[in-house]
Amino acid sequence: MPPRGARVEVPFGKRILVGVVHDHQPSSLKTLKPVKRVLDQAPIIDDRLYALCEWAAGYYHHPLGEVLNFVLPTLLRQGQAARPDAEIRWRITDRGRHVTTDRLKRAPRQQEALALLVEHPDGLTPAMLEALSVSRPALQALREKQWAEREELLPQVPPLPADVLAEPALSASPEQRLAIEAINQASGFQPFLLDGVTGSGKTEVYLQAMAPVLAAGRQVLVLVPEIGLTPQTLRRFRQRFAVPVTVMHSGLNDRERLEAWLAAGEGRARIIIGTRSAIFTPLQAPGLIIVDEAHDGSLKQQDGFRYHARDLATWRARQWNIPVVHGSATPALETLHLAHTDRYQWLRLRERAGGAALPDIELLDARDAAPDAPLLPSALTAIEDTVRRGEQALVFLNRRGFAPVILCRDCGWQAECPRCDSVMTWHRSLSQLRCHHCDHQQRVPRRCPECGSSNLIDAGAGTEKLEALLSDHCQAPVVRIDRDTTRRKGSLDAKLAEIRGGAPAVLVGTQMLAKGHHFPRLSLVVITNLDAGFLSADFRGPEQAAQLLLQVAGRAGRKDLRGRVLLQSRHTDHHLVRLAAAGDYHALADTLLEERRMAGLPPFGHLALLRCEAMSMDKALAFLDECAAPFLQHSNVDDDSVNLLGPAPAPMEKRAGRYRAQLLLQARQRPALHGVLDALVRHARGLPSARHCRWHVDVDPTEMV
Numbered sequence: 001m002p003p004r005g006a007r008v009e010v011p012f013g014k015r016i017l018v019g020v021v022h023d024h025q026p027s028s029l030k031t032l033k034p035v036k037r038v039l040d041q042a043p044i045i046d047d048r049l050y051a052l053c054e055w056a057a058g059y060y061h062h063p064l065g066e067v068l069n070f071v072l073p074t075l076l077r078q079g080q081a082a083r084p085d086a087e088i089r090w091r092i093t094d095r096g097r098h099v100t101t102d103r104l105k106r107a108p109r110q111q112e113a114l115a116l117l118v119e120h121p122d123g124l125t126p127a128m129l130e131a132l133s134v135s136r137p138a139l140q141a142l143r144e145k146q147w148a149e150r151e152e153l154l155p156q157v158p159p160l161p162a163d164v165l166a167e168p169a170l171s172a173s174p175e176q177r178l179a180i181e182a183i184n185q186a187s188g189f190q191p192f193l194l195d196g197v198t199g200s201g202k203t204e205v206y207l208q209a210m211a212p213v214l215a216a217g218r219q220v221l222v223l224v225p226e227i228g229l230t231p232q233t234l235r236r237f238r239q240r241f242a243v244p245v246t247v248m249h250s251g252l253n254d255r256e257r258l259e260a261w262l263a264a265g266e267g268r269a270r271i272i273i274g275t276r277s278a279i280f281t282p283l284q285a286p287g288l289i290i291v292d293e294a295h296d297g298s299l300k301q302q303d304g305f306r307y308h309a310r311d312l313a314t315w316r317a318r319q320w321n322i323p324v325v326h327g328s329a330t331p332a333l334e335t336l337h338l339a340h341t342d343r344y345q346w347l348r349l350r351e352r353a354g355g356a357a358l359p360d361i362e363l364l365d366a367r368d369a370a371p372d373a374p375l376l377p378s379a380l381t382a383i384e385d386t387v388r389r390g391e392q393a394l395v396f397l398n399r400r401g402f403a404p405v406i407l408c409r410d411c412g413w414q415a416e417c418p419r420c421d422s423v424m425t426w427h428r429s430l431s432q433l434r435c436h437h438c439d440h441q442q443r444v445p446r447r448c449p450e451c452g453s454s455n456l457i458d459a460g461a462g463t464e465k466l467e468a469l470l471s472d473h474c475q476a477p478v479v480r481i482d483r484d485t486t487r488r489k490g491s492l493d494a495k496l497a498e499i500r501g502g503a504p505a506v507l508v509g510t511q512m513l514a515k516g517h518h519f520p521r522l523s524l525v526v527i528t529n530l531d532a533g534f535l536s537a538d539f540r541g542p543e544q545a546a547q548l549l550l551q552v553a554g555r556a557g558r559k560d561l562r563g564r565v566l567l568q569s570r571h572t573d574h575h576l577v578r579l580a581a582a583g584d585y586h587a588l589a590d591t592l593l594e595e596r597r598m599a600g601l602p603p604f605g606h607l608a609l610l611r612c613e614a615m616s617m618d619k620a621l622a623f624l625d626e627c628a629a630p631f632l633q634h635s636n637v638d639d640d641s642v643n644l645l646g647p648a649p650a651p652m653e654k655r656a657g658r659y660r661a662q663l664l665l666q667a668r669q670r671p672a673l674h675g676v677l678d679a680l681v682r683h684a685r686g687l688p689s690a691r692h693c694r695w696h697v698d699v700d701p702t703e704m705v
């Protein structure tokens, strides 16, 4: 009988589907059909991974079948063999070795091929055959005579090198040393927060903590943010260690993805580096998990199966009984709280590596700035001075496009997205208006559609406008990095390489620039337009704004040059803006944590959102009302109660043509929350009105819109 986690083909209506075995039970049901074919004798999702899937399905209230489907590489889902690509070798046989060449006088192609096989006793690969232009029919003919053979070699687990280090480690600072030793001393499950300021050399700590794990023949799983997986990151791991490194990210094709999954599961890969979904990789001999930039939002999946890879990493480390390191200069408040309460061991790097100093942040009051000038004159001067000195500057603006609004000066009309509650962004280089929420696109109107006036103007600035402005002012190339300029494969890497090259330049970009980059010649950072985050009604707004601010600021002065950061703000006396500008993330975090404690918000309380989209707001609200009805009496305030807030229209009421509403569940204790969620989801699935809307549950939501 196929075991749990093996694949089988089953008839389903008229189709044949691939399924994963969950359990066996005798049944007398006549309508049940027998399994058509067993695809795997051994589980393809091993017991450990299966347990993770089951737990995550329960925790995130997502159907187990969909979780298993999500976890399996596409080719396995389609029923292909769980076998790696064999390496093909053509070799000479013993018989072939004794053939004298004149026996092939009348077959010169075969003669040639045989001679080459003699020259290559280890065999010829298809690539070598190609390069040597060996005739395929000739090879086949030799094979039929049994003078040559075709071998299929399955990849083997390579032997452990005598020394896993391919290059010497840097000499660690005392703080780094303490952190490395703590991680290496952990036996079994132990979560760590590696809380190190930007440029403090967290990567060096990871590398040195990994060395003994790899030397012991165990594997290391490294999770990085989507954008953090640059060739430079990979190079640092590949250069240091003489062991195979496998990469997993969304850019792989189906075959590459399957190969990576199998290499990890068979133990051929020793270091597995990937974005969030890599947490679902089977490992043969896990020894350590590292979550780099553990505060990063991309670790949480925001559609379908809404898991948080950061939290699953800790769960897996416990399951595998190994240490897990969460590294960040700006840890999430949840993680910080775990460190404060000693559930995570707190490792701190307070100083930058190699003697560099942390940059000071200067507040620039932008209250009186001209409304259409994205940069204050003093900031512009500082940028010009920087490139004149032969250094690099970075201007951060978290908004793509040329201008966020187009409006009519005569009647006040604004270009709005017909499908969303949102204005359209003007992308000048594309001569298009685009909605950043649903990707609706339209041409830029010549006249106001309301009053016919041609007096249309744009307001505000995006990265495209900043790029144009800086190109006019600066005697250096302006490099823009945002989603629009990096769509083509390899273009981001090319731009990052140009900056690392070190010639004077001005970088303009969005939060893509905030993630872990190391630019040695960058000395000035100008940050604009972060106010909205600090003032946001979303309780996570200030935390995210502070993280963004300090991460972007942290790109300045990482090597020999002294860094300087200018923060343009219209709210220079707001207490959170001031705290953030003081550069003291922990002071700010303590303030925010206190606010969260008072409000019973995470990490002091737990949240889940039930979101619903429908063709009208009434339908969406009605569905959520029905969902909530049986649970309303729970609303008292003892410790294991669950508060239901709403339903209410979502902050963005309409998106991509659908109306959105949400119901918030808030509880002091997780078990209470999950108890109500379980019942609520079951109840919701049975409601007839569920057919008229799309709904989902988001446990531990990170985006409240």
Ligand code: ADP
Residues within 6 Å of the ligand: 170, 171, 172, 173, 176, 196, 197, 198, 199, 200, 201, 202, 203, 204, 353, 354, 516, 518, 558
């Ligand atoms: P973080 O990830 O903490 O922001 P990085 O790991 O990128 O910092 O390190 C910043 C720079 O400092 C890198 O160029 C790295 O090679 C260098 N570095 C790290 N540790 C040391 C050390 N012990 N001695 C000298 N240079 C170091």
Ligand code: ZN
Residues within 6 Å of the ligand: 408, 409, 410, 411, 412, 413, 448, 449, 450, 451, 452, 453
């Ligand atoms: Zn008008």
Ligand code: ZN
Residues within 6 Å of the ligand: 417, 418, 419, 420, 422, 435, 436, 437, 438, 439, 440, 655, 656
């Ligand atoms: Zn839209």
